[in-house]
Amino acid sequence: MDCFPPELVAHICSLACTDNGATVKSLALASKYLAQVCSPMHYQSLSIISHEDVARLGVKLSVHPEHLRRIFHIHFSLPFPDHGRLHKDIEDVIHLLLLAASSIETLTFTSPNVMATPTVISRMFRIPMPRLSELSIHGFYPLPNPKTIHMPLLERLHLSGNRNPHGFLRTVKDSFPHITHLRLSGLSMAVSFARELESHLKIYHSGGSCVSLRAAQDENTSPVLPSENYWPDSLLVPSHLPARLQYLVIQPETRQGCMVTTNNAKRDASMMETLLTCVDAHARWLKQVGKSASFNITLREGVHGSENEEKSPCFLLYEDWLNRLMGGPGCWEM
Numbered sequence: 001m002d003c004f005p006p007e008l009v010a011h012i013c014s015l016a017c018t019d020n021g022a023t024v025k026s027l028a029l030a031s032k033y034l035a036q037v038c039s040p041m042h043y044q045s046l047s048i049i050s051h052e053d054v055a056r057l058g059v060k061l062s063v064h065p066e067h068l069r070r071i072f073h074i075h076f077s078l079p080f081p082d083h084g085r086l087h088k089d090i091e092d093v094i095h096l097l098l099l100a101a102s103s104i105e106t107l108t109f110t111s112p113n114v115m116a117t118p119t120v121i122s123r124m125f126r127i128p129m130p131r132l133s134e135l136s137i138h139g140f141y142p143l144p145n146p147k148t149i150h151m152p153l154l155e156r157l158h159l160s161g162n163r164n165p166h167g168f169l170r171t172v173k174d175s176f177p178h179i180t181h182l183r184l185s186g187l188s189m190a191v192s193f194a195r196e197l198e199s200h201l202k203i204y205h206s207g208g209s210c211v212s213l214r215a216a217q218d219e220n221t222s223p224v225l226p227s228e229n230y231w232p233d234s235l236l237v238p239s240h241l242p243a244r245l246q247y248l249v250i251q252p253e254t255r256q257g258c259m260v261t262t263n264n265a266k267r268d269a270s271m272m273e274t275l276l277t278c279v280d281a282h283a284r285w286l287k288q289v290g291k292s293a294s295f296n297i298t299l300r301e302g303v304h305g306s307e308n309e310e311k312s313p314c315f316l317l318y319e320d321w322l323n324r325l326m327g328g329p330g331c332w333e334m
Contacts (some may be wrong), residue, residue, distance in 0.1 A: 010037050018325050021045045045073040045325060047318070051085065054078070054092040061099050071100035075321045077314045078111040086116055094123050101129050108321040110138040110314035117161065118142050125149050125175075136160075136321065136331070138186075138313050143167050146174035154178060158320075158331055160185035160313055163253070166192040169200050170240050179242040181332055183249040186313065189267035190252070194274035197250075201278055204241050204294075205285045245295040247334065250275060252301060275299055298334065 017024040017038070024042055028035040043061065048054055054076070061069045076093060097104075109124065111117050117139030125142075128150040135151070136158040143165070154176050159165065165184060172179065187193065252272060279299050286294055311319075320330035 006037055009034075010041075013038050014041055017041050017044065018327075019045065019322065021047060043069050043071050046071060047075040047077075047322075048096075049077045049079075051078065051089050051092070054089070054096055058092055058096045058099065061096070066102075069099065070103040072103060073106045073321070073325055074100055074104060075108045075318055076110065077108075077318055078113070078116070080113050086113075090116055090120055090123075093120055094127075097124060097127055101127050103131060104129055105131050106134040106321065106324065107132060108136040108317050110136075110317050112139075112312075112314065114140045129154075134324065136317050138317050141165075144171050144175040146171055149175045151176060152178065156181040156332065158183040158185065158317075160317070162186070163188040164190035164193050166190070166196055168193070169196055173240045173242045177242060178244055180244050180246045181249075182242070182245060182247070183251070183331060185249075185251040185253075185331075187250065187252040187271065189264060189271060191267055191270050191274065194271045194278070198274055198278050198281075200241055201282055205281075241295075247296055247298065247332070249298045249300060249332075251299075272301075296334075 013024070013027055013034070017027070021043075024038050024044070027038050028042065046057070048057065074096075078089065078093070093109075107129070109120070111120070118141070121137060121139060121141045125144050126148045130150070131153060132151050133153050134156040135154060138160040141159055141162050155178055157172075157176055157179055159168075162168075163186060165187075168184070172182065252268070252275065276299065279297050282294075282297050286296075317331075324330040
């Protein structure tokens, strides 16, 4: 090994260390030479699944110089905290994110704790991450605030855990202007969100013009309409959908054992009816204007990864994160 330049060995090791951090740990144990060569890569990919790991890693990274603690890919999956340590867990996560913010490129955060996730995610949205390109979240996420978010390179966003993210489409364009892939999973009884999407698509299909259907008819103009009664007879405003959007994936959550006559099932049915109307109208509009002129909408029924129902959404997002590190499509397989 000593006959090869250390730069070459380091490059080979960097190509091998594209997983969750297990490979670089094994290489570091092989010899002192490899441990020294791989030291800058030791933290480039991290998967954290316990409260103790978050606290311990935060302390360890704090004493390292910046070039030895560059984190490119990080995955958090935090279980329910012990009684009385919720505040400490939140502070530990934020502290670690602040240490990684300048270099992080992909971030996955999952937690089933609905008491912690809104606070963690809202504070996460306020941390500048200039290199972040992919973000996946499972938890009860709040709506992003465009005035406090700085993720200029973010292109892929997967949000799961908010059953009815009504209002999100009004903030996504200004919050994440360079988004190309957007996925919203776990929707349930989200009638207001489905109607919001329908409204935004109507505006988008009109070109975002501030002209009502009645005014267009008075001027003897004929906008491209997917159906005769598709447009509301009210003033339209510019669309809030991101200009670079290529793929929009909507994944409602299926309910097992719900009677059709229950209120929940009725609201789910209303949501699905509206979403299917959106997909159909957008498909017909694309057929008229050409597919290359816009983004695609995919509606996937069922819980994310429902082919493996014994796996939790948190574990499924971890698999997606790891698959993306290995060059796979992750949750973006179309």
